Amino acid sequence: MVDSRMLRCAICLFLVIIQLSSCKSTAQRNSQESNDLGLELLLNENYSGFEEEQYILIKNQKELNAFYGIINRTRKPGLTPPSIDFTTEMILIWCGNSSASSFANLKLIENDEFLKIHKLDSNISKKESKLVVSPFSMYKLPLSAKTLKIEK
Template sequence: MRYLFIFILLILNSCKGQKEVTTNKEKSVGENDDRITLLVQDNYSGSDIPESIIIKDAKSLKSFYSKINRTRKPGLPVPEIDFTQEMILVYSSGKMTSNKKMELTFKDETIDQLVLEIEIKKLDVDSNTFINPFGVYKLPLIKKKIIVKSFK
């Protein structure tokens, strides 16, 4: 009976240790930064070249969604954004193979600019399918210049 209790205690402690390692890894990636929120990420942006778009009004946001929803039935829903406090950053990485994934993280912030970094990570999937991925991110409304750097 004593050995069973020790065995169960050992298993419970080992499970908790694995959970903490995963949490620390997620935080180090930078995706969980409270200044940026991923709203939508999809594989077809309609753009073959890398581009970043800052959207600060509802009309521009609806225009962007009408562009990406041309070939989708039903289309992606337009998110509700309070443009008095928030703005949208859309990043399209252009044409790439589907065995890659993009992640947006904060790189640096100064008095007059905010530097974001797009990192393209290779996945363990073998695929030669071409996609045009994009991400729609919500940021607090700032007057700083936003620079998006891409690392492949």
């Protein structure tokens, strides 16, 4: 009787460990991936729900909530929007298409007229995969009235 009870406890513990190890983690706030102009990585995720590559500049909470509404359509539980002070900061989001196999590595270059976003090549080799992903990367940067230009 003691052996069967011990076996049940061991099986339950094993199942809990498997369940916890299968949980997906999110890359949040990596301070090593920021640059001098204040471009700071907030989030990398594997599924945005967007089919085409695009860049989204968000300057208020309403737009941020709308974006999270889109990406959380298929997530249970959904991701929580970050706390942003939109009086001094704005959000830049890169959404990859379904053929993208890695997250964006963006570099911000500022001159007198505009902010230029340059997408750097990734060192990650593309793997043959049957998984359908559309990754996205979210960056925080200082609020600016300058025009944003994307250089691919």
